[in-house]
Every structure is written in structure tokens, then in C-alpha cells.
Amino acid sequence: MSTPYAKLPAWADYGLIPVINLAVAFVVAGLVVLLVGENPFRAAAVxxxxxxxxxxxxxxxxxxxxxxxxxxxxxxxxxxxxxxxxxxxxxxxxxxxxxxxxxxxxxxxxxxxxxxxxxxxxxxxxxxxxxxxxxxxxxxxxxxxxxxxxxxxxxxxxxxxxxxxxxxxxxxxxxxxxxxxxxxxxxxxxxxxxxxxxxxxxxxxxxxxxxxxxxxxxxxxxxxxxxxxxxxxxxxxxxxxxxxxxxxxxxxxxxxxxxxxxxxxxxxxxxxxxxxxxxxxxxxxxxxxxxxxxxxxxxxxxxxxxxxxxxxxxxxxxxxxxxAFEMPAISRDMIVIIQGLVILFAGALEHMFRPYVQALFASLSPRSVGIEAIKGKGA
Amino acid sequence: MDLFNAIIQVLDSTIRLSVPLLLACLAGLYSERAGIFDIGLEGKMLVGAFAGAASASVFHSAYIGLGMAILISVAFALVHGFASITHRGNQIVSGVAINFIAAGSTIMLGQAWFQQGGRTPALASDERFGAIVWPGADALRGVPILGPIYSELVSGHSVLVYVAFLAVPFTWWVLFRTRFGLRMRAVGENPAAVDTAGISVAWLRYRALICTGVLTGIAGAYLSMVQNGGFVKDMTAGKGYIALAALIFAKWKPVNAMFACLLFGFLDALSIRLQGTPLPLIGKVPVQLMQALPYILTVILLAGFIGKAIPPRAGGVPYVKER
Missing domain, CATH: 1.10.3470 (ABC transporter involved in vitamin B12 uptake, BtuC)
Structure with missing residues (x-):
């Protein structure tokens, strides 16, 4: 059985997708910070x-x-x-x-x-x-x-x-x-x-x-x-x-x-x-x-x-x-949450954004994802 | 008579200690029978315990607490499903992630909302599940042998204890006597066959995971609202993993699961009871050995030295439709 996902250029596979996954993990972590009533951007800066x-x-x-x-x-x-x-x-x-x-x-x-x-x-x-x-x-x-x-x-x-x-x-x-x-x-x-x-x-x-x-x-x-x-x-x-x-x-x-x-x-x-x-x-x-x-x-x-x-x-x-010292509402356990989110998004959900990235690449340049056929001609 | 009382006490605490294991074990049974490994039982119990105790103390109702425990635990189960069913992610990685998110968020939210170092406020007696005294329990207490058994072991537990033990025959019935159960077992063994029959593999697995979430939610509520009068950080303390061990020990069968959990609960109760007292013949057994015994037994079982534990065949493998 073939892999369910088509190939991407190497830089997208090893660079872009991990970065997207990580970014999502940190956005969700930011939402948790919001939930306890602190400013996530200031938290990140601290x-x-x-x-x-x-x-x-x-x-x-x-x-x-x-x-x-x-x-x-x-x-x-x-x-x-x-x-x-x-x-x-x-x-x-x-x-x-x-x-x-x-x-x-x-x-x-x-x-x-x-x-x-x-x-x-x-x-x-x-x-x-x-x-x-x-x-x-x-x-x-x-x-x-x-x-x-x-x-x-x-x-x-x-x-x-x-x-x-x-x-x-x-x-x-x-x-x-x-x-x-x-x-x-x-x-x-x-x-x-x-x-x-x-x-x-x-x-x-x-x-x-x-x-x-x-x-x-x-x-x-x-x-x-x-x-x-x-x-x-x-x-x-x-x-x-x-x-x-x-x-x-x-x-x-x-x-x-x-x-x-x-x-x-x-x-x-x-x-x-x-x-x-x-x-x-x-x-x-x-x-x-x-x-x-x-x-x-x-x-x-x-x-x-x-x-x-x-x-x-x-x-x-x-x-x-x-x-934890600067913002008492955020304890050190925030790291454990981030750790979990990273494992979730970079590990278990690593393929979540792949189809979208692929669709994007396919529409920008079909060759990069290995689609050789010209539209309207067979395939 | 002293010995008899001691035995009754140990058995009584065996029941109390095995209830969370039993609920979590049955929870794992639903998901693993449907072909989804669930390392995240621990985390789901933990969020259940936190959600239960936190909302019980805010809304002053044990039943709202229980409801919230189930709701949040199911939500975490659905995250597991989203990752491992919809996105075909690694089920073990997803379970590990859930355990971390649970461990971190319960402490952090608890600290932010209640400011008691990750604890929730101590629950008043009407915010907890109290003991149910069976008819005649007090009157019969004086009867030798049977009296204490009836009044201590059978009567005097909270409603969740009876729920846990009733869940055993119920799970057996669902698994082996209903259409849902048959399909669930089939999807854990051979999802392609189920798919060929025109039944949605994903929807079946999601439903199995919802059952898992409900049971881990109850298990969590039991920990924080019956065994303890509030949530304490990391209060599951590895029970989710022991439940997983019990599930393997029970070879994925509900009635066996009950006995496995009672055995592990008994070991726990015994190690508390025997702390520091020397045993005849063996001498003093280190507490650590007693605590490690469930894990050691599971490893020995897994190694195939006490019968063979064969997991559902499609366990851990995401289902990909043929294209």
C-alpha cells in the first residue's frame, strides 16, 4: 500500500511543516495563558x-x-x-x-x-x-x-x-x-x-x-x-x-x-x-x-x-x-502543557496540515509535488 | 477475631482502592477492543478528577461535578480520537501528549483559579458522594462473620463504587450481546472487514472512545470526590498505567478485568497494611517490592509465562481505506 500522502520538496518536509506544527502548539499554549488571565505575548517575552x-x-x-x-x-x-x-x-x-x-x-x-x-x-x-x-x-x-x-x-x-x-x-x-x-x-x-x-x-x-x-x-x-x-x-x-x-x-x-x-x-x-x-x-x-x-x-x-x-x-x-516568578498565575507546569502540546502537534498530529500545504504547493507549482500531467490531458 | 477484623479491613480497602483501577481498566477495554491503544487513561482520569472537584466546589453539587468530570474526560478522549482516527497519528504519541497536557493544565488552572498550590478547595459533605448504608446494615453488624461482611464490605460505599462493579456485567453485555459490541470487537480485529460491510470504522472507533471518556471521567470523579475530599495535583499517581497493566492481565475481558483490578487493589491494600510488619516464613518484605509487584506481574504475564496475552489484532494501527 502506498503512503497516503504525496511527496513534498525536502525543505517543506523538514522545515515548513515542523514550523507550522510548532507554531500551532505555541498558539494553543498562548490560549491557555489567556485562560488564566495573562497576556501571552508578554509571557513569551518574559x-x-x-x-x-x-x-x-x-x-x-x-x-x-x-x-x-x-x-x-x-x-x-x-x-x-x-x-x-x-x-x-x-x-x-x-x-x-x-x-x-x-x-x-x-x-x-x-x-x-x-x-x-x-x-x-x-x-x-x-x-x-x-x-x-x-x-x-x-x-x-x-x-x-x-x-x-x-x-x-x-x-x-x-x-x-x-x-x-x-x-x-x-x-x-x-x-x-x-x-x-x-x-x-x-x-x-x-x-x-x-x-x-x-x-x-x-x-x-x-x-x-x-x-x-x-x-x-x-x-x-x-x-x-x-x-x-x-x-x-x-x-x-x-x-x-x-x-x-x-x-x-x-x-x-x-x-x-x-x-x-x-x-x-x-x-x-x-x-x-x-x-x-x-x-x-x-x-x-x-x-x-x-x-x-x-x-x-x-x-x-x-x-x-x-x-x-x-x-x-x-x-x-x-x-x-x-x-513563574514574574506572573504568579503561571506556574512552572506551563512547560508541561507546552511539552504535551508539542508532542500532540509535532507527533500525533504531524500530518494534520500536510494536505493543505500540499494543496498549496500543487496550485503554485505542480512539478514540485511530482504532478507531471498537464491539466485536461488524461490523468 | 482480631485477624478476622483485619482481613475485613484489608478487603474493604481493597474494594475502595480497586474501584478507580476498575473504571479505568474498563475504559481502556472499550478503546483497545476497538483497535485504539490508550496510554492516556492516566491523563483522562486526572482531568476528570480536576473537573469534578473544581465544579463540585463551585456549583455545590456532586452530580454537576460528576457531569463535568465526564464531559471534560470525553473531550480529551475525542482529542485522542481526532489525532489517531481522523489524522491517523501515532496512538501512543497522542496518548503521551494527553497525559502531559492533563498533568500540566490541571495544576496550572487549579493554581490560577483557586490559589491553593494546585489543590481545589476541600469539598463539603454534600458536594461529595457519601456512603450508601444498605437496609439493616447497622442492625446486622453484631452477627458474627456475616454481619461485618454485609455491613463493611457490601454496604457503606458510595454510589460510584456500585456503578463501577455494575459496569462489569454491563460491559460484558455490551461487548458480547449487542450489535455495537460485535462491531466494536470486529473493528479491533479486522477493520477492513467492517468497512466492507458498509459500517464506518471511524464512527465506531469514536463511539468506543466516548465510552472510554465516560468511564475515565467517573474514575477521576471517584478519586477526587469520594476517596479524597478535593483534587490534589498528580492524584492519579500512575493508576492509569496500573489499569492498563490490569487490562493486559485480564486479556481484554471484562470479568477478568474485575479480578485483575481487585488483585492489584488487594496488593496495594496489603502493602499499606503490612508496612513494616514482618511476615511469617518470609520475614520483612520491603514496601517497595509490594508496590512494584503489579508492574512485575504484568511484565511476567506479558512475557508469556502465565498464559499468553494476545491484544486485539488491529490495535495501534490507524485504518487507511484502500485506494
Whole structure:
């Protein structure tokens, strides 16, 4: 069966339609702002000012963006293989266990540049492991990956509560969190990069894991578009039947894709723990895994798009905090609404405006949409 | 006698805790049987809970609250339908979106309208659904064994509890004894066949989603107007997902759904009851394990180790007419 939609020029497909979808999401968000009796334009101005107005804001925006790049990449890698990994939240949360153990063990003996690689490995391994079971069940036992990964989110939450109130917290403390990491497990800040441009920063948690995130974005691009494995993943994502016919092992490709996805989700735990709070606490992921879904959809599953979308969401998080301060009627939960609207319009309703855009293109220049026949002559 | 009373108490709270699960589970049953995956049960319950509590406290009527809960929840179900039926979008993505919109908007509107940190004002007793005491419940309380069972377990619940349990045979009847039910099941298995028979696939699926919205609305109203005297942010706390798990556990059958929800409700009640008390033979069970048990059981079931759960065949696939 052919796809129900005809082709558009590439720039319209990758540029125009996402922009229209996003614009609609923000218009609806503006209506919500109107509903609580505030001016949406002023709200938008406060938000942008809060995110980019001062060096402090920029640093925080990039700090949030770091986590979202990881979670967005995680969702994208699975999505290229036709899998919806909704379990990034749990995979990131459980990675905190690995990070906690590594940091508590080594922060007094090793410098940060030795602890950091160990923690990356631990986080990636825990995340991958947490994705392995749902992947195996999907590949071999036919259970739906979406449901199992959701279940694993909840199981991860229980495991982490158990670990944090059990063996991870110091014996003499009541708070369910690890002790503060020593210098050996604190990541260096990158604030000086922003200060190079003349901005002043009091204190912001923008740290070196941002560079790791960018490196991972590049590696994901290499993986998906420049390696054989990535080609197999995309083939499987397009058509499982064709992949099977081409001799691609279904089990292997599902498990590998999910483990890479889980490893990326696991790495997002590095930023809030080693980069900011310097401990592992309850609920430290706080929804970043789910933001990844919106980020990946908005970035059209491409690493460049994901980095840009992550910065946009970082801006919403940072600007949203300022907004909640300036306009008491708007709480930070506005971001959650925007997130939902972006997922709705850029994800589920991504084809809503396509027929109109197509009709427009067809009337302007029939050739651009592949209509060769001249009107009134056959067809 | 102490043990007996303890058992009665646990069973009583089992019923109370399984009602929202049961309503949400049956809600999911309608949409999934019609071939629409619904991750958004959680969100629809949440908006139902908020709309119910907010309008009950504004209009001072429990029934207006219930009506609004159903109305708003159906509206969200229709958004899901618009995305996944009319525009053939990804049903899971759409469900996730609905959960986020629900989570954010209930807190934000609650804060903007009531200024109590996302809560709605505490409901007075006439704004909530009170307990219905069955005839003779108080008189029979003294009778050993049967007395407490009748007066505690059967009597003394709110009307929504009875609605939930009556919805089970009703759903069975709709699904297996009506024309609508037959067509709905068919559209979940093989929409092309239904289309060939000249029945609108889209309209059938929309109607199934309206049923889903009504039930999640009632589930939400139960949470905020019976179990709790008002709306608290994120009060569904994953119940929509447990309901989804129960639905799979029940293999998409209404009576099984009731037992699955009672089981999950029982686990919940037991974990509250057993907090910190050691069990004979096993010793002290971590609370977290009890809380995770419904999810672990579902994963094991999904893996095919306790029978096989086979979802409706056309589930999750948008229907495209052949052209």
C-alpha cells in the first residue's frame, strides 16, 4: 500500500511543516495563558528574556538542554528502529544507581577526569541493562515494548527508593539521598565559555557533560547514517518485513537498538547528579526522560534537530522559572502543557496540515509535488 | 477475631482502592477492543478528577461535578480520537501528549483559579458522594462473620463504587450481546472487514472512545470526590498505567478485568497494611517490592509465562481505506 500522502520538496518536509506544527502548539499554549488571565505575548517575552537575557540564564538554559539532548537522542535511536522507548525516565533513574556506586567508591581516590569515564560507563551500562529486558521480551516473547518500558519505569522508581533509603544513604542520615560527592566526582563547570563573551555568571550548573552530549549527538548521526548497523536499524524501522527478508536478525537489531537507546538515557543522569547536585537523590530525573519524547519528535529524529529542540526546551525550563516568578498565575507546569502540546502537534498530529500545504504547493507549482500531467490531458 | 477484623479491613480497602483501577481498566477495554491503544487513561482520569472537584466546589453539587468530570474526560478522549482516527497519528504519541497536557493544565488552572498550590478547595459533605448504608446494615453488624461482611464490605460505599462493579456485567453485555459490541470487537480485529460491510470504522472507533471518556471521567470523579475530599495535583499517581497493566492481565475481558483490578487493589491494600510488619516464613518484605509487584506481574504475564496475552489484532494501527 502506498503512503497516503504525496511527496513534498525536502525543505517543506523538514522545515515548513515542523514550523507550522510548532507554531500551532505555541498558539494553543498562548490560549491557555489567556485562560488564566495573562497576556501571552508578554509571557513569551518574559520567557525569552529569562532564558537568554543574561549570562546566568544562558548557562541554565544550556544546563537543562544537556539532559534533554541525551534523552532526545535516546528516543530517536529507538524510533529509527521503529521502537517507541518510553522508558527513558526509568533507564535514566536506574543509571543513578551506577553513578552513585562509582562516585561513592572513587571520589576520594581518583580525580574527576578518571571518575567521569567510569561513571559514564556505569550509567550507560545500567541504562542499557534496564532497556535490555524489555527489548528481549519484545524480540523473543512478543510483549509490547511500550507497555514493558512503562512498567520498568515504575519498577525503577521502586528499586531506587529501596536503594536510597537502604544502602546508598549515609547510615547516620534520614534524607533518602547519597552523601555529597567529593571533588573527585564533581564535574568542572563550563560557565567560563559563556563568560568569554562578556556575560557575568554568579553560579550556574552548566558543566562539561554538555560536551559529552554534543559528542553523543555526533556519534548518533554517524551510527544512524554512516554505519551498517544504523542502516539495518532504519531498514527495520521502515519495514520489519523487508528487514527480515534481507536477512537482518530481528532479535539482534531490536536488542542492540534498545540497549544503545537505554545507554543514552542512562547518560542523562550524569548531568543532574555529578554536574549539579553532587549527590544522587530521590526523583532526580524529574521527567527529563519524558521531555526526550517531545525533543525527539520536534527534532524530527535528527541529531541536529534534537540539539536545537533540546536548547528550545532548556529555554522553556529556564524561562519558565522566571515566568513563574514574574506572573504568579503561571506556574512552572506551563512547560508541561507546552511539552504535551508539542508532542500532540509535532507527533500525533504531524500530518494534520500536510494536505493543505500540499494543496498549496500543487496550485503554485505542480512539478514540485511530482504532478507531471498537464491539466485536461488524461490523468 | 482480631485477624478476622483485619482481613475485613484489608478487603474493604481493597474494594475502595480497586474501584478507580476498575473504571479505568474498563475504559481502556472499550478503546483497545476497538483497535485504539490508550496510554492516556492516566491523563483522562486526572482531568476528570480536576473537573469534578473544581465544579463540585463551585456549583455545590456532586452530580454537576460528576457531569463535568465526564464531559471534560470525553473531550480529551475525542482529542485522542481526532489525532489517531481522523489524522491517523501515532496512538501512543497522542496518548503521551494527553497525559502531559492533563498533568500540566490541571495544576496550572487549579493554581490560577483557586490559589491553593494546585489543590481545589476541600469539598463539603454534600458536594461529595457519601456512603450508601444498605437496609439493616447497622442492625446486622453484631452477627458474627456475616454481619461485618454485609455491613463493611457490601454496604457503606458510595454510589460510584456500585456503578463501577455494575459496569462489569454491563460491559460484558455490551461487548458480547449487542450489535455495537460485535462491531466494536470486529473493528479491533479486522477493520477492513467492517468497512466492507458498509459500517464506518471511524464512527465506531469514536463511539468506543466516548465510552472510554465516560468511564475515565467517573474514575477521576471517584478519586477526587469520594476517596479524597478535593483534587490534589498528580492524584492519579500512575493508576492509569496500573489499569492498563490490569487490562493486559485480564486479556481484554471484562470479568477478568474485575479480578485483575481487585488483585492489584488487594496488593496495594496489603502493602499499606503490612508496612513494616514482618511476615511469617518470609520475614520483612520491603514496601517497595509490594508496590512494584503489579508492574512485575504484568511484565511476567506479558512475557508469556502465565498464559499468553494476545491484544486485539488491529490495535495501534490507524485504518487507511484502500485506494
Amino acid at each position: 520567557l525569552v528574556e529569562g532564558a537568554f537575557g543574561r549570562g546566568q540564564g544562558i548557562a541554565f538554559t544550556l544546563f537543562y538542554a544537556t539532559t534533554f539532548i541525551f534523552s532526545g537522542l535516546s528516543v530517536a535511536v529507538a524510533a529509527h528502529c521503529g521502537l517507541f522507548n518510553i522508558g527513558g525516565e526509568g533507564q535514566g533513574y536506574i543509571a543513578g544507581l551506577g553513578i552513585g556506586i562509582v562516585c561513592l567508591a572513587f571520589d576520594s581516590v581518583l580525580p574527576w577526569w578518571l571518575t567521569f569515564p567510569l561513571a559514564i560507563i556505569a550509567a550507560a551500562a545500567m541504562g542499557a541493562l534496564w532497556a535490555l529486558i524489555p527489548a528481549y521480551l519484545q524480540a523473543r516473547r512478543g510483549s509490547h515494548i511500550v507497555i514493558t518500558t512503562i512498567m520498568f519505569n515504575f519498577i525503577a522508581a521502586s528499586v531506587m527508593v529501596y536503594a536510597l533509603v537502604g544502602f546508598l544513604k549515609p547510615a547516620n542520615s534520614m534524607a533518602p539521598q547519597t552523601r555529597t560527592f567529593l571533588d573527585g566526582a564533581q564535574l568542572p563547570k563550563l560557565n567560563w565559555v559563556i563568560e568569554l563573551f562578556g556575560a557575568k555568571i554568579r553560579s550556574a550548573p552548566f558543566n562539561i557533560s554538555f560536551l559529552l552530549a554534543l559528542a553523543m549527538a555526533f556519534l548518533v548521526w554517524v551510527l544512524i547514517w554512516r554505519t551498517r548497523l544504523g542502516y539495518e536499524m532504519r531498514t527495520y524501522g521502515h519495514s520489519a518485513k523487508a528487514a527480515r527478508y534481507a536477512g537482518i536478525s530481528e532479535t539482534r537489531i531490536i536488542i542492540v537498538a534498545m540497549m544503545i537507546s537505554g545507554a543514552l538515557a542512562g547518560m542523562m543522569a550524569l548531568n543532574p547528579t555529578m554536574g549539579d547536585q553532587h549527590n544522587v537523590a530521590l526523583e532526580f530525573v524529574s521527567g527529563a526522560g519524558f521531555v526526550g519524547i517531545a525533543v525527539a519528535l520536534m527534532g524530527r529524529l535528527h541529531p541536529v534537530g534534537i540539539v536545537l529542540a533540546a536548547i528550545l526546551f532548556g529555554m522553556l525550563y529556564q524561562g519558565g522559572a522566571e515566568l
